[in-house]
Amino acid sequence: MADDLGFEHVFRAPASAHAPTLLLLHGTGGNEHDLVPLADTLAPGAGVLSPRGKVLERGMPRFFRRLSEGVFDLDDLRIRTHELAAFVAAAATHYGLDPKGIVAVGFSNGANIAASTLLLEPGVLAGAILFRAMVPIVPDPLPALGGTPVFMSNGRTDSLIPAAEADRLAVLLRQAGAIVDIEWQPGGHQLTRQDLAQAQTWWLGRWSA
Numbered sequence: 001m002a003d004d005l006g007f008e009h010v011f012r013a014p015a016s017a018h019a020p021t022l023l024l025l026h027g028t029g030g031n032e033h034d035l036v037p038l039a040d041t042l043a044p045g046a047g048v049l050s051p052r053g054k055v056l057e058r059g060m061p062r063f064f065r066r067l068s069e070g071v072f073d074l075d076d077l078r079i080r081t082h083e084l085a086a087f088v089a090a091a092a093t094h095y096g097l098d099p100k101g102i103v104a105v106g107f108s109n110g111a112n113i114a115a116s117t118l119l120l121e122p123g124v125l126a127g128a129i130l131f132r133a134m135v136p137i138v139p140d141p142l143p144a145l146g147g148t149p150v151f152m153s154n155g156r157t158d159s160l161i162p163a164a165e166a167d168r169l170a171v172l173l174r175q176a177g178a179i180v181d182i183e184w185q186p187g188g189h190q191l192t193r194q195d196l197a198q199a200q201t202w203w204l205g206r207w208s209a
């Protein structure tokens with residue numbers, strides 16, 4: 001789809017006016033198509049809004065710049081987070097989406113910008129599913145996330161995202177008032193069926209009851 005809303009993206013309307021829309025945020029080197037099959041499994045009937053990250057690292061799309069592995073360019077992260085929030089607002093108006101029904105589903109770099117959106121732009125996301133996220137930024141003061149539900153899934157042997165970093169993010173989000181459920185996978189950075197199964201259980205408990 002054309003980038004007249006600011007990002008190249010895939011959009012699919014929700015099955016009903018009250019169904020949520022998943023904001024899909026791919027990992028480094030991915031694109032707007034990567035997580036669409038995951039959304040179909042996770043939440044059939046949900047809308048899909050899936051932008052492609054605009055930062056290129058050696059040709060690989062990302063959502064914000066990094067200085068090295070796991071070391072983020074915080075100025076760029078702030079700018080890109082506000083830019084993504086503006087895209088979500090513009091897309092909600094353009095497509096007639098419920099702006100209170102946007103739930104992020106991010107993997108790795110996409111999960112990190114989703115976490116940054118929770119922390120810097122509270123109110124944009126009704127919830128988030130974060131696969132392999134770490135602390136992107138620590139805002140001062142913390143936002144008031146007022147019970148926003150967040151599911152995190154991380155790998156115990158992930159060489160890119162140390163377990164302590166994932167734990168630190170869960171603590172930070174809880175301090176900000178989010179309700180965080182965190183699951184641990186025995187493996188590393190790659191998503192597994194168990195990630196998806198646990199996210200699906202969480203989703204069904206939160207959004208389909």
Ligand code: MLT
Nearest residue numbers: 028066069070108109112
């Ligand atoms: C990031 O840069 O957001 C994290 O290091 C994860 C990744 O490799 O994309």
